[in-house]
Amino acid sequence: MKVATAYPGTPSSEILQEMTQYKEVYAEWSPNEKVAVEVAAGAAVAGARAMASMKHVGLNVASDPFMTLAYTGIKGGLVIIVCDDPFVHSSQNEQDSRNWARFAKVPMFEPGDAQECHDFVKLAFDVSEKFDTPVLIRGETRVCHADSPVVLGERKESAVPLGLDPKTAPKYVMVPANVRVRRPIVEQRMKKLEAFADKFKGNKMEIHDRNIGVITSGAAYMYTKDVFPNYSYLKLGMVWPLPKKMLADFFKKVKKVIIVEELDPFLETEIKALGYKIWHGKDLVPTMFELTPEIVEKSLKGKTYKAPKVRVKPEDLPRRPPNMCPGCSHRALFYSLKKLGAYVFGDIGCYTLGVAPPLQALHSCVCMGASIGEAFGAGKALGQEGLGKVCAVIGDSTFLHGGVPPLMDTVYNKGYSTTIICDNRITGMTGLQEHPGTGYTAAGEPANMVNYPDLARALGIKNVRTVDPYNVAETMEVIREELNRDEASVIVTENGPCMLHRREKRKFQYPYYQIDVETCRGCKACLEIGCPAISWQEVSEADSMTKDGKKRKGVVSINRSVCPGCGLCHQICKFEAIVPGQA
Amino acid sequence: MKTNNNVVTNVLLSGVGGQGTILASNILTEVFLGAGYDVKKSEVHGMAQRGGDVTTHFRFGKKVYSPLIKYGDVDFLVSFEELEALRYINWVKDDGKVIINEQQVLPPAVNLGLAVYPPNVEETFKKFFKENVHVIKGQDIALKLGDVRAANVVLVGAFSNFFKFKEETWIEALTALLPKKIHELNIAAFKEGRKAL
Numbered sequence: 001m002k003v004a005t006a007y008p009g010t011p012s013s014e015i016l017q018e019m020t021q022y023k024e025v026y027a028e029w030s031p032n033e034k035v036a037v038e039v040a041a042g043a044a045v046a047g048a049r050a051m052a053s054m055k056h057v058g059l060n061v062a063s064d065p066f067m068t069l070a071y072t073g074i075k076g077g078l079v080i081i082v083c084d085d086p087f088v089h090s091s092q093n094e095q096d097s098r099n100w101a102r103f104a105k106v107p108m109f110e111p112g113d114a115q116e117c118h119d120f121v122k123l124a125f126d127v128s129e130k131f132d133t134p135v136l137i138r139g140e141t142r143v144c145h146a147d148s149p150v151v152l153g154e155r156k157e158s159a160v161p162l163g164l165d166p167k168t169a170p171k172y173v174m175v176p177a178n179v180r181v182r183r184p185i186v187e188q189r190m191k192k193l194e195a196f197a198d199k200f201k202g203n204k205m206e207i208h209d210r211n212i213g214v215i216t217s218g219a220a221y222m223y224t225k226d227v228f229p230n231y232s233y234l235k236l237g238m239v240w241p242l243p244k245k246m247l248a249d250f251f252k253k254v255k256k257v258i259i260v261e262e263l264d265p266f267l268e269t270e271i272k273a274l275g276y277k278i279w280h281g282k283d284l285v286p287t288m289f290e291l292t293p294e295i296v297e298k299s300l301k302g303k304t305y306k307a308p309k310v311r312v313k314p315e316d317l318p319r320r321p322p323n324m325c326p327g328c329s330h331r332a333l334f335y336s337l338k339k340l341g342a343y344v345f346g347d348i349g350c351y352t353l354g355v356a357p358p359l360q361a362l363h364s365c366v367c368m369g370a371s372i373g374e375a376f377g378a379g380k381a382l383g384q385e386g387l388g389k390v391c392a393v394i395g396d397s398t399f400l401h402g403g404v405p406p407l408m409d410t411v412y413n414k415g416y417s418t419t420i421i422c423d424n425r426i427t428g429m430t431g432l433q434e435h436p437g438t439g440y441t442a443a444g445e446p447a448n449m450v451n452y453p454d455l456a457r458a459l460g461i462k463n464v465r466t467v468d469p470y471n472v473a474e475t476m477e478v479i480r481e482e483l484n485r486d487e488a489s490v491i492v493t494e495n496g497p498c499m500l501h502r503r504e505k506r507k508f509q510y511p512y513y514q515i516d517v518e519t520c521r522g523c524k525a526c527l528e529i530g531c532p533a534i535s536w537q538e539v540s541e542a543d544s545m546t547k548d549g550k551k552r553k554g555v556v557s558i559n560r561s562v563c564p565g566c567g568l569c570h571q572i573c574k575f576e577a578i579v580p581g582q583a
Numbered sequence: 584m585k586t587n588n589n590v591v592t593n594v595l596l597s598g599v600g601g602q603g604t605i606l607a608s609n610i611l612t613e614v615f616l617g618a619g620y621d622v623k624k625s626e627v628h629g630m631a632q633r634g635g636d637v638t639t640h641f642r643f644g645k646k647v648y649s650p651l652i653k654y655g656d657v658d659f660l661v662s663f664e665e666l667e668a669l670r671y672i673n674w675v676k677d678d679g680k681v682i683i684n685e686q687q688v689l690p691p692a693v694n695l696g697l698a699v700y701p702p703n704v705e706e707t708f709k710k711f712f713k714e715n716v717h718v719i720k721g722q723d724i725a726l727k728l729g730d731v732r733a734a735n736v737v738l739v740g741a742f743s744n745f746f747k748f749k750e751e752t753w754i755e756a757l758t759a760l761l762p763k764k765i766h767e768l769n770i771a772a773f774k775e776g777r778k779a780l
Binding site (some may be wrong): 113142143145147148149219222223226227229248253293294297307308309311312314317318319320321322323358411527530533535536538554 | 616623627635666668696700
């Protein structure tokens with residue numbers, strides 16, 4: 001492989017992160033998944049082996065080039081890895097990516113563990129070049145975020161020569177006349193791939209108990225095999241197209257067939273359409289959320305399943321929901337927005353946590369970049385009534401991913417919504433990846449750095465402001481002014497790098513803050529920011545008075561080892577009970 | 584029907600983000616892979632990088648399929664925080680073994696005075712698992728050695744007593760994973776942990 005591209009997204013981010021250690025491979029963080037697929041496609045058309053990786057919803061963004069690349073075919077191998085997130089651990093929906101393979105008419109492999117990931121990528125490049133097609137590989141959380149031993153192979157260079165040949169150009173130029181030439185080739189290719197599926201090494205039949213045979217794939221195979229080791233299995237390493245002869249053979253060899261698959265009844269629908277009768281499938285196995293060994297066992301055993309005994313009811317225990325880090329600049333920003341009563345259209349990133357109590361300052365969050373278009377649209381709908389209220393909040397990486405076209409629309413079509421770019425200098429939520437605004441490449445080399453105010457002005461935004469999000473009074477004033485302006489505005493937060501960022505750190509004035517226990521009235525105003533360092537305790541009768549003689553029920557304390565000294569709580573306290581600590 | 588003679592041992596590590604559960608599970612991986620076992624390890628964490636609960640499913644045996652432990656099948660629960668131990672109490676087999684670090688990290692609802700941190704975690708475990716419950720003062724031990732962050736390795740030391748590997752095998756694994764400047768501290772933490780159980 002020569003070129004690897006990606007936009008970070010759970011659970012796919014680690015793929016490109018690991019690729020940067022192979023110096024013989026060019027690896028980049030692309031601004032979004034569409035660009036990632038286009039860059040990889042360009043490399044493939046030029047003859048190199050290339051790979052683009054992304055999370056499931058990333059392929060929605062990249063679907064435009066992807067769907068047509070299925071027509072053009074490739075030259076060097078092109079592999080697209082798409083990682084699903086059953087149970088939505090960290091996503092905005094739970095779509096099943098296998099549907100893309102059928103939709104685009106391309107083959108899809110589904111590995112079940114690390115060794116298969118290694119082996120299938122290699123096979124995918126071979127299949128891509130042999131059948132002149134992009135190949136999809138479906139990952140999912142329990143494959144992507146699981147470790148198991150891998151036997152590595154030798155690096156083999158592709159036999160495909162580099163270079164563009166003018167004679168083959170019509171194959172890649174998708175004007176209608178050429179499309180009509182390619183269209184039947186796509187169908188013929190699927191027929192050839194169907195025949196290949198029967199010979200594919202990743203499709204395995206294991207015959208044990210002939211009474212029950214399970215057709216399954218990926219992690220679902222691992223769970224089922226663990227719980228029912230004696231059943232017979234047809235494990236599909238290639239989930240599209242299906243191996244028809246192998247299926248016929250399996251249905252002959254076993255009496256009753258169960259299909260165990262995560263999410264949609266993809267295999268079930270297709271296998272039933274081939275005329276087979278199955279014993280069980282989605283009548284027992286859930287169609288949503290992820291499978292686990294327990295869920296597979298419970299589903300298939302039904303009434304005979306014996307649940308482990310409940311010693312403590314987990315629902316009685318306090319939860320640990322995700323929260324912004326102590327000192328995070330987003331916390332300060334959302335506090336300001338809440339106080340202003342703004343209609344906040346949010347976006348994808350850590351700042352989506354602004355929805356959680358006690359901040360509860362978000363009204364919408366759909367997909368990468370949606371905040372800006374939605375805020376603009378809401379402004380058009382609300383008219384004068386929405387003026388002074390409507391804004392979009394979007395992170396730096398997300399803005400560069402999908403925020404520029406809707407911002408252009410906002411100013412072009414005379415919207416009044418305010419776009420707040422909360423620039424924490426990195427792609428935060430997925431684990432600190434570089435992007436075109438950080439000034440560094442994936443490999444850590446210095447690079448061009450997008451200047452957000454300049455970019456906004458170039459789009460035609462006249463009102464571009466910067467704020468220090470940690471200064472609540474100033475931030476609220478600037479946001480209030482821009483919300484009330486009957487024109488598009490952009491506000492960029494400055495000097496608020498992600499608290500986990502290693503290269504950029506905000507220097508706070510004091511190492512931490514502490515409570516003046518004599519003064520604290522226990523009013524709980526500082527609890528409104530949901531800072532993990534701040535806690536509240538009831539006080540005894542003896543401590544129920546402040547030093548200036550005010551009655552109180554409790555006092556607040558600040559955990560010194562957790563507090564980074566951002567000073568947000570200090571600004572909120574009306575009684576000067578939160579004071580700087582000394583190192 | 585054939586019986587399944589492939590015995591897989593299930594270790595569930597639980598804690599709060601930042602406590603070093605991942606390093607601890609990496610040490611286990613080194614040791615058990617080195618001993619020729621098939622190993623699968625799966626990290627389970629929510630969205631935020633800090634403060635949320637973190638669990639690692641670690642499984643070893645002749646051949647391991649699922650990266651996830653089946654609910655109720657845990658042989659060893661190794662918890663870095665008391666509430667995070669209690670959260671997984673139903674996962675442990677009746678004869679399972681439990682190692683709990685004596686530490687409480689208060690969750691947000693407790694901080695806000697909206698919930699109570701569960702009292703008597705040790706007693707609750709002892710009621711069900713009797714002498715198979717081991718509470719380790721990981722923080723105190725690590726602090727005495729000079730760095731509270733080594734508490735995770737103290738727990739690995741305690742856990743190591745359940746297996747026949749030599750002390751050197753564990754120390755080799757942890758020195759292979761850690762930068763040289765903290766070798767001394769972590770070897771000491773491991774040894775103290777091994778003595779603590």
